[in-house]
Amino acid sequence: MMKSFIKFSDTLSTSMGKAFSWCIVILMGGTVYEVVMAYAFNKPTLWNFDFSMQMYGAILMMSGAYCLATEAHVRGDVIYRLFSQRTQAWIDLVLYFIFFFPGVVALAFYGYEYAALAWKIKETSWSSPAQIQIYMVKSMIPAAGTLLIIQGISEVCRSIICIQEGQWPARMVVAEETEQVLMRAAQDEDKNNVN
Numbered sequence: 001m002m003k004s005f006i007k008f009s010d011t012l013s014t015s016m017g018k019a020f021s022w023c024i025v026i027l028m029g030g031t032v033y034e035v036v037m038a039y040a041f042n043k044p045t046l047w048n049f050d051f052s053m054q055m056y057g058a059i060l061m062m063s064g065a066y067c068l069a070t071e072a073h074v075r076g077d078v079i080y081r082l083f084s085q086r087t088q089a090w091i092d093l094v095l096y097f098i099f100f101f102p103g104v105v106a107l108a109f110y111g112y113e114y115a116a117l118a119w120k121i122k123e124t125s126w127s128s129p130a131q132i133q134i135y136m137v138k139s140m141i142p143a144a145g146t147l148l149i150i151q152g153i154s155e156v157c158r159s160i161i162c163i164q165e166g167q168w169p170a171r172m173v174v175a176e177e178t179e180q181v182l183m184r185a186a187q188d189e190d191k192n193n194v195n
Contacts, residue, residue: 002157003169009154010069010172016147017066020058027055046130054137061140065147068155070173089162092155100152108145115139 030051038044067073080088117123118135125134162168 002161006154006157006161006169007172009150013065013069013147013151013154014173017063017069020062023055023059027052027059030055046128047132050125050128050130050132050134054132054134057137058140061144062147064144065151068148068151070171085162085167089159089168093159093163096152096156096159101149104145104148104152106145108142108149111141111145115142 030048034045034048034052080091083091115135115138118138121135122133123135123138124131158169
């Protein structure tokens with residue numbers, strides 16, 4: 001049951017991360033449009049700054065669960081990696097309950113209240129003369145919190161499995177350190193030179 005939940009959670013988190021990564025293309029298109037309009041036609045837009053902020057916010061908020069699922073987040077593992085996998089799992093399990101869940105549950109809960117108020121008053125941007133609507137993008141705050149809760153439960157399941165079995169369950173997608181990629185490339189090159 002835990003392994004099927006891990007698979008569901010990893011699939012959901014990676015799918016959402018990949019889907020929202022397209023916001024980068026939209027953000028780039030908006031930036032190119034703004035530059036062309038401002039410098040080629042001397043007609044800068046009123047809406048592009050807020051639009052860019054919304055796209056950047058969408059990328060930032062919706063990539064959290066993806067980073068957690070692929071281990072792409074920053075981790076200070078100077079000492080952590082010296083421990084056995086079972087000890088790492090115990091450390092992760094404890095730290096998820098002490099630090100992770102209180103923060104993401106608050107993000108989802110209070111983010112929902114924040115987004116609901118924004119929808120109720122049909123909030124618009126106060127920092128732009130275009131006054132574009134921002135209540136829709138505020139819905140991503142509780143959505144990101146919910147995705148992080150789901151992925152956090154998956155990570156707790158991973159820790160429990162590792163404690164029981166003595167090794168971490170495999171991930172769908174793994175972010176690799178640059179040094180690992182370079183070492184593997186050097187090893188492959190050595191193998192080719194020997195042949």
